[in-house]
Amino acid sequence: MTSMLLGLAMYAAQHSIVSPYADKQPLRLVVLAADAALSGSGITELALDLHATFDNPFDSTDISVDAEITDPKGSIIKLPAYFGASVDRTLLNQAETLSISKRGWTLRFATPLAGTYSVRVSARDRTGAVTAPAKKVEVLESKSQGFIRLNPQNRRYFQFDSARPFWPIGANTCWAGPRGTYDFDDWLPAYGRAGCNYGRLWLSPNWTTFALEKPGKSAEGLGIGQFDLGNAWRVDYVLRQAQANGINLMLTIDSYNVLRDRDAYPSWETTPHNSENGGPLRIWSAFWSNDAMDRLYRDKLRYLVARYAAFQNLFAWEFWNEVDLVRDYSLAEVGPWHRRMGQYLRSIDPYHHLITTSMSDSMGSRELQLLPELDFVQTHVYSESIAEATITQQQRKSQWGRAHFAGEVGADATGPRAADDPTGLQIHDPIWSSIATASSGSAMPWWWDNYIQPKSLYPLFTAAASFVKDIDWAKEDFQQADPSIAYADPTTKPRLGDLVFDSGIVGWNPGPEYQPRNVTVRDGQVIGDRSLAGIMHGRRNHPELLNPVTFDVQFSKLTHFDVEVGDVSGYGGAGLRLTLDGDRVLSRDFRDTNNPEKHETLHQYAGRYGLDLPPGHHVLRVENTGSDWLMCAFRFKNAIQTSRPNVSLWAALGNSTVIVWARAQGRSW
Numbered sequence: 001m002t003s004m005l006l007g008l009a010m011y012a013a014q015h016s017i018v019s020p021y022a023d024k025q026p027l028r029l030v031v032l033a034a035d036a037a038l039s040g041s042g043i044t045e046l047a048l049d050l051h052a053t054f055d056n057p058f059d060s061t062d063i064s065v066d067a068e069i070t071d072p073k074g075s076i077i078k079l080p081a082y083f084g085a086s087v088d089r090t091l092l093n094q095a096e097t098l099s100i101s102k103r104g105w106t107l108r109f110a111t112p113l114a115g116t117y118s119v120r121v122s123a124r125d126r127t128g129a130v131t132a133p134a135k136k137v138e139v140l141e142s143k144s145q146g147f148i149r150l151n152p153q154n155r156r157y158f159q160f161d162s163a164r165p166f167w168p169i170g171a172n173t174c175w176a177g178p179r180g181t182y183d184f185d186d187w188l189p190a191y192g193r194a195g196c197n198y199g200r201l202w203l204s205p206n207w208t209t210f211a212l213e214k215p216g217k218s219a220e221g222l223g224i225g226q227f228d229l230g231n232a233w234r235v236d237y238v239l240r241q242a243q244a245n246g247i248n249l250m251l252t253i254d255s256y257n258v259l260r261d262r263d264a265y266p267s268w269e270t271t272p273h274n275s276e277n278g279g280p281l282r283i284w285s286a287f288w289s290n291d292a293m294d295r296l297y298r299d300k301l302r303y304l305v306a307r308y309a310a311f312q313n314l315f316a317w318e319f320w321n322e323v324d325l326v327r328d329y330s331l332a333e334v335g336p337w338h339r340r341m342g343q344y345l346r347s348i349d350p351y352h353h354l355i356t357t358s359m360s361d362s363m364g365s366r367e368l369q370l371l372p373e374l375d376f377v378q379t380h381v382y383s384e385s386i387a388e389a390t391i392t393q394q395q396r397k398s399q400w401g402r403a404h405f406a407g408e409v410g411a412d413a414t415g416p417r418a419a420d421d422p423t424g425l426q427i428h429d430p431i432w433s434s435i436a437t438a439s440s441g442s443a444m445p446w447w448w449d450n451y452i453q454p455k456s457l458y459p460l461f462t463a464a465a466s467f468v469k470d471i472d473w474a475k476e477d478f479q480q481a482d483p484s485i486a487y488a489d490p491t492t493k494p495r496l497g498d499l500v501f502d503s504g505i506v507g508w509n510p511g512p513e514y515q516p517r518n519v520t521v522r523d524g525q526v527i528g529d530r531s532l533a534g535i536m537h538g539r540r541n542h543p544e545l546l547n548p549v550t551f552d553v554q555f556s557k558l559t560h561f562d563v564e565v566g567d568v569s570g571y572g573g574a575g576l577r578l579t580l581d582g583d584r585v586l587s588r589d590f591r592d593t594n595n596p597e598k599h600e601t602l603h604q605y606a607g608r609y610g611l612d613l614p615p616g617h618h619v620l621r622v623e624n625t626g627s628d629w630l631m632c633a634f635r636f637k638n639a640i641q642t643s644r645p646n647v648s649l650w651a652a653l654g655n656s657t658v659i660v661w662a663r664a665q666g667r668s669w
Contacts, residue, residue, distance in 0.1 A: 003376055005132050011441045015047070016054060016055070016109045017056045017059065017218045017223070017225045017226065018055045018056070018218060018219065019032040019055060019056045019057065019058070019059050019218060019219075019221060019226055019490065020219060020220065020221050021083065021221070022054060022055045022101060022655070023052055023053060023054055023457065023583055024053055025051035025052065025053065025447060026051065026053075026127075026180035027051065027052050027053065027123065027125055027127055027128055027129075027130050028049075028050070028051045028052075028130070029048065029049070029050050029051075029065075029122075029123045029130050029131075029132045030048070030049040030050075030132060031046055031048060031107075031119065031121050031132045031133075031135045032046060032047040032049055032161070033046075033047075034046050034137045035047075038099060038445065039111075039138075039139055039140045040139070040140035040141060040142055040143075041054065041281050042110060042112055042142035042143075042312050043108060043110060043111065043138055043310050043312075043397065044108070044109055044110075044111045044117065045107065045108045045364065046106070046107045046119060046121075046135065047104065048065065048081060048104065048105040048106065048107060048121060048136070049104075050065065050104070050105045050123055050256075050616045052123060052125035052127075053125050053126055053127050054125050054126065056225060056226065057083035057105075058083065058225060058299060058303060059224055059225060059299060060080075060298075060299050060302055061295075061509045062125070062126065063123070063124070063125045063126075063540070064123070064124050064490065065080060065081040065105055065107075065121065065122070065123045065124075066078060066079070066080050066081070066110070066118045066121070066122055066123075067079050067080070067081060067107050067119055067120065067121045067122075068119075068122075068624070069109050069117060069118070069119050069120075070117065070118040070119075071111075071113055071115075071117055071123075072113050072114070072115030072117065072398060073113065074117055075169065075348035077109070077351075078307070078309075078350060079107070079109055079306065079309070079350055080096065080107075080208040080302055080303075080305065080306040080348070080385075081105050081106060081107040081121065081306055082105070082106060082281075082303055082306035082307040083103070083104070083105055084103065084104070084106055084107070084229060084232060084233065085088050085101065085103040085104075085229040085230075085233065086098045086100070086101045086102040086103075086104075087099065087100055087101075087229070087230060087233040088101070088431070089180070089237075090180060091179065091182050094178060094179055095178040095179065096178065096179055096180030096181060096182055097182075098180075098230040098233070098234075100229055100230055100233075104145060104231070107119070107121060109359055110310040110311075110312060110351060111137075111139040111142065112142050112144055112146055112161070112312065112353055113139070113142075114139055114141035114142070115138075115139060116133050116136055116137070116138055116139075117136070117138075117139060118135070118136055118137075119130070119135045119136075119137060119479075120133075120135075121135070122612065125553055127180035136518075142194060144311075145160035145161065145162040145164050146160045146161025146162050146240040146312060147160070147161050147312050147314075147351055147352070147353065148160055148166050148248060148315050148316075148353075148354065149161065149312065149352075149354070150354070150376070150403060151165075153474060154475075154477055154481070155401075155402065155403060155404065156398070156401070156403050156404075156440055156473075157403060157440055157473040157474040158354075158376075158403060158440065158441070159348075159474065162398055164278040165351060165471070165472055165473055166197070166248070167440070167441055167442070167468050167471070168197060168198035168248070168315065168440075168441035168442060168444075169195070169196055169197060169198055169406065169431070169441065169442035169461060169464060169465050169468065169475055170191055170196035170197060170198030170199050170247065170442070170444060170461070171191065171196070171198075171199065171427075171444055171445045171446075171448045171452060171461075172199070172200045172408060172445065172446050172448055173187055173188075173191075173199040173200060173448050173449045174200055174201060174202040174208065174252070174448075175201075175202055175208040175209040175210065175449075176449070176561065180209055180234065181209075181234050181237050181238060181241075181463055182382070182512075183449070184237075184238050184241055184242075184249070184666070185241065186453070187448065187453060188238070188241050188242055188244075188245045188247055188417075189241075189245050190453075190458045191247060191458060191461070192245030192246050192462075193458070194458040194459060194462045194465065195461055195462050195464075195465025195466060195469075196246075196247065196458075196461050197246055197247060198246055198247065198248055198249075198250070198315065198441070198442070198444065199242060199247050199248075199249050199250070199463075200249065200250045200251075200252060200318075200407070200444070201235065201238060201249055201250070201251055201252065201253060201302075202252045202255060202321065203235070203252060203253055203254070204252070204254040204255050204257075204258055205255055205257045205267040205270075205271060205281060206270060206271065206272065207267070207270075209231065209234060210231050210234055210235050211228060211240075211617045212227040212228055212231060212232060212300070212303075213226075213227065213228070213271075213272050213273075213300075214231075214272065215227050215270050215271065215272045215277045215278075216272075218278065222256060222272070222280045223272050223277065223279070224273060224277075224279040224280070224296055225296055225299070225302060226299075228241070228354050229458075230308060235251070235307075235308065236307070236308075238314065238598075239308065239314065242313055242341050243311065243312075243313045243658065247291070247313065248313045248314070248315040249313060249314060249315060249320050250315045250316045250317075250356075251304070251308065251314065251316075251317055251318065252306070252320075252321050253300070253301075253316040253317065253318065253319055253320070254319065254320050254321070255320065255321035255322065256320065256321060256322045256323060256324075256325035256326045256360075257271075258271040258273055259271075259273070259284040259285075259287055259326040259327060260284065260325060260326055260327045261284060261327055262571065262584075262599075262630075263508055263569070263571060263628075264325055264508070266505035268284055268327070273287065273293070275498070279293075280292040280293050280294060280296070284326065284327050284328070285328045285333070286329065286446070287326075287328075287337075288330075288333035288334060288337045289333060289334075289337075290488050290660050294304065294340070296355070297341060298341070298344055301341065301344060301345050301348065302348060304317070305345070305348050305349050309349050309351050309353065310351070312464055314353055315353075315354065316353055316354040316355065316375070316376075316610065317345060317349075317353055317354070317355050317356070318355075318356050318357060318358060318378075318498075319338060319341065319342075319355070319356070319357040319525065320357045320358065321358055322358055322359055322360035322380065323357055323358070323359060324359045324360055324361055324365070324507065324509065325360045325507070325508070326662055328509075329363065329509050331367055331368060333550075334368065335367060335368055335371065338373060338374065339371055339372075339373050341373075342355055342371065342373025342374060343373055346373065353465040354375040354376060354528050355373065355375050356374055356375060356376050356377070356378060356382060357369070357378075358375060358378045358407050358408075358494055359378075359379075359380065360380055360507065361505045361506075361507055362380060362381050362389065362393055362503070362505055363393075363396075363505055364377065364379060364393075364397065366400065367630065369400075369402075369566070370400060370402065370429065375402075375403070376402055376403035376404065376405075376440065377397055377400060377402050377403070377404040378404070378405065378406070378407035378408075379393045379394075379397065379404065379405075379406045379407065380406070380407060380408040380409075381393060381406050381408070381409045381430070381443070381503075381535075382408075382409070382410045382411070382412060382413035382446075382503050382506075383411070383502055383503040384411060384412075384503075384564070384633060384668050384669070385500065385502055385503055385666075385668055386409060386411055386429060386430050386668065386669070387429035387430055387433040387629075387667075387668075388432045388433075388503070389502075389503035389648060389665070390406050390429075390433045390434065390443050391433045391436075391437050392408060392503070393406065394406070394433070394434065394437040394438075394439045394480075395437060395480060398437070398438070398439075398480060401613065403440035403441075404439065404440050404444035405434065405439050405440045405441035405442065405443065405444070405455055406442075406444060407444055407628050408444060408446050409426070409430040409443040409444065409445055409446065410426055410445060410446040410447060411425075411426035411668070411669045412566060412567075413567075413631075414505070414566065414567040414601055414603070414631070415447075415567075415603065416446075416447035416450055416451035417669065418447075418450070418451050418455060419455075419585045420669060421669035422455065424451075424452075424455070424457040425667070425669040426445070426668075426669045427445045427452070427457060428460050429663070429667070429668075430442075430443035430445070431443055431460070431464045431631060432464060432661050432663075433478065433650065433661065435464060435467065435468060435652075435659060435661065436650040436651060436652060436659055436661035437480055437650055438473070438476075438478030438479070438480060438573060438652035438654075438659070440473075442464065445570065451624065455617060475655065476654030476655050476656065476657050477654065477655060478652040478653065478654045478657075478659070479652065479654075480650075480651070480652055480653075481524065481651040481652060481653050482651075483649040483650070483651045483660065484649075485644060485645055485647055485649055486644065486645070487644075487645055492643070494641045494642060494643045495641075495642060495643075495646065496638040496639075496640065496641060496642075496643055497527070497638070497639075497640040497641075497665075498635050498636065498637050498638065498639065498640065498665065498666070499521065499524055499636040499640050500633065500634070500635050500636075501519070501530060501532050501633060501635075502534065502564070502633035502634070502635075503633075503635040504531065504533045504534030504535070504633070505533055505534060506533065506534045506535045506631065507533075507535070507536045508542065510544065510545065513531065513532065513533035513547065514533060514537060514545040514546075515545075515546075515547055515550045516546070516548050516549075516550070516551065517530070517532060517547060517548075517550070518545060518549075518550045519549065519550070519552070520551075520552045520553075521551060521552070521553040521554070521555075521636070521639075522553075522554050523554065523555060523556055524555070524636075524639045524640040524641060532549060532634065533547055534631060534633065535629050535630070536548070536549075536574075536622070536623070536624040536629065536630055536632050537572050537624060537628070537629050538569070538572070538575070538624045538625075538626045538627045538628045538629060538630075539624070539625065539626070540572060540626075540627040540628070541569070541571060541572060541627055541628040541629075542628070542629070546624075548621060548622060548623035548624070549621070549622045549623075549634070550619065550620070550621045550622075551619070551620040551621075551622070551634075552617075552619055553613065553617070553618055553619075553620060554616065554617045554618070555613060555615055555639060556615055557614070557615050558612060558614060558615060559612070559613045559636050559637060559638060559639050560610060560611070560612050560613065560636070560637040560638070561607065561610045561611055561612075561613050561620060561632070561634070561635070561636055561637075562608040562610035562635045562637070563576060563608070563609045563610060563622055563632055563633075563634055564607075564608050564632060564633040564634070564635060565590075565605055565606055565607060565608070565609060565630055565631065565632055566606050566630070566631030566632065566633075567601045567602065567603055567606065567630070567631045568590045568601070568602040568603075568605050568628075568629070568630045568631075569592075569601070569602070569627075569628035569629045569630065570592060570594050570598065570599040570600045570601050570602055571592070571599050571627070571628045572592050572626070572627030572628045573589075573590045573591045573592035573593075573602065573626050573627055573628065574590045574605075574624050574626035574627065574628055574629060574630040575587070575588065575589050575590060575624060575626030575627075576588040576590065576609055576622075576623075576624065576625070576626075576630065577621075577622075577624075577625045578609070578610075578622055579620070579621040579623075580611065580613075580618060580619075580620055580621075581618055581619055582619070585611050586609060586610075586611060587625075588605075588609060589626070590602065590626060590630060592627070599655070605630075608635075610635075613636075618661045622634070631645065645665075646664060646666075647662055647663070647664065647665055648662070648664070648665045648666075649661070649662050
């Protein structure tokens with residue numbers, strides 16, 4: 001304890017934050033009248049006339065303002081107040097501009113019950129403490145269904161406080177373009193009209209619309225330990241707009257980018273956490289154990305609870321987007337951090353919102369995602385065979401005993417491929433696969449701004465939303481079935497199909513997929529383990545992850561083999577070499593065409609690279625001979641013989657309902 005306090009004191013001495021909002025007045029607190037316009041909305045706000053002595057209103061050790069609220073039934077909750085500002089927005093040349101004026105303190109609390117609330121507010125600064133006289137607030141009846149919980153009888157599914165089932169369906173809507181909240185004025189009503197009830201906002205990294213922490217000088221209200229008041233208001237605005245359109249939002253507090261210095265859209269160089277930008281971290285991996293960072297993060301959680309917890313359409317807090325992509329990911333460090341912060345968040349959130357975190361590896365981590373401090377599991381899936389990949393993960397994770405849905409899905413993690421999939425199969429199929437496998441919610445598509453909106457694909461949600469509207473998922477207690485299908489005429493000739501290796505995990509941390517692999521195939525049948533990574537690492541940048549694949553195959557007829565190359569690294573490019581029975585038969589140089597200071601992902605090499613395989617036994621080796629990674633899948637054409645019809649079936653059996661989905665086999669975007 002002594003060392004921790006010493007560390008905090010040293011950081012405070014070296015990095016004292018004097019914000020532009022500092023106050024140097026005698027401590028005085030007056031609770032003003034409630035905002036009458038909000039009565040009946042399920043939220044009540046009280047403006048606080050507070051004067052005190054502090055440097056940083058976001059530092060709870062410098063100034064803290066807390067309330068004790070008694071509802072009409074006599075129940076008591078405790079909740080902090082927050083420091084904010086009045087904001088006006090304008091749209092000029094298709095860009096949003098915010099004008100920030102009056103700054104001050106606000107107490108915002110949920111009022112789901114009609115009647116009289118009693119509010120007692122206290123403030124503490126470095127000079128002492130004061131408590132204002134109790135304030136009585138009369139509240140009209142709210143039409144809200146309440147907060148979203150796990151069903152107490154079947155924790156695989158969600159419900160509102162009213163006990164009405166909640167099956168989330170919608171899309172990721174994580175940030176906007178230059179139009180800012182004006183984009184959400186278009187998107188949210190469109191999703192609402194389509195029957196959607198879910199969305200997701202990112203509060204990090206600093207380049208996103210809702211980023212709370214931005215690099216810069218503390219005297220300008222920037223840097224670690226302060227929150228951008230304009231962006232914080234944007235979150236307010238979108239939460240209200242979402243509420244008006246029946247949308248419940250998950251707030252993603254951080255994304256892996258802030259702790260990654262290269263590959264996969266890194267943001268370490270510009271994150272305010274970095275000591276080069278005034279933060280407490282000299283290296284990204286210190287985040288998980290640094291005492292000063294812990295204190296700053298707890299203050300961020302306190303601010304989030306104070307400002308947003310009262311919104312009953314706040315579906316969940318998500319600690320991290322794809323936490324396993326942080327540089328030098330270690331479960332031994334990341335796991336205890338989630339336990340520590342999960343326990344703290346539960347202790348300060350009086351409304352007990354659900355808590356989750358997400359991973360890029362579709363396989364997930366039971367050790368992390370089943371921590372008692374987390375409430376439900378998400379999977380991120382990007383694959384050409386997107387429906388099958390989504391189904392595979394739902395079938396696996398339904399055995400974990402927790403609510404689970406695919407939080408991100410797409411045909412390609414690096415772009416929407418809108419020209420290749422103009423009708424939105426990569427949206428439609430994962431949604432229906434989620435229904436047919438009794439997931440806890442719909443698979444949530446990515447590419448909301450450059451695919452769903454410009455191609456007006458919102459109607460893809462409508463039929464699914466109507467289909468699930470009256471299903472009581474928890475009561476049905478669906479179990480996945482394994483339906484079969486056959487030709488009515490047993491003499492129908494067998495047909496040929498492709499043997500495909502795709503949907504492999506993608507990562508930059510050591511694992512069994514990131515070492516040389518051998519796959520044995522005999523007349524279309526895979527012998528042993530068939531799991532392969534969806535990425536091939538190169539020789540220079542990640543030699544420890546080098547993972548060439550050797551196929552030992554035997555076919556009775558001519559077969560064609562393809563490597564399906566997707567994106568290529570912008571950190572040096574990549575190379576592809578195919579060797580057949582010891583002889584080189586194909587070699588391609590995927591050269592890095594970026595300017596030296598740029599590292600944009602390369603898309604121009606996407607395509608199929610392959611060769612014909614004569615009948616008989618062959619050894620086929622595929623390797624990346626270049627500097628860095630390339631995305632890939634593998635296909636043997638017409639290598640499988642089957643006597644089943646060209647139809648795939650999935651089904652879920654409930655206590656009184658059966659759901660079946662039939663689809664053309666192998667169909668994809």
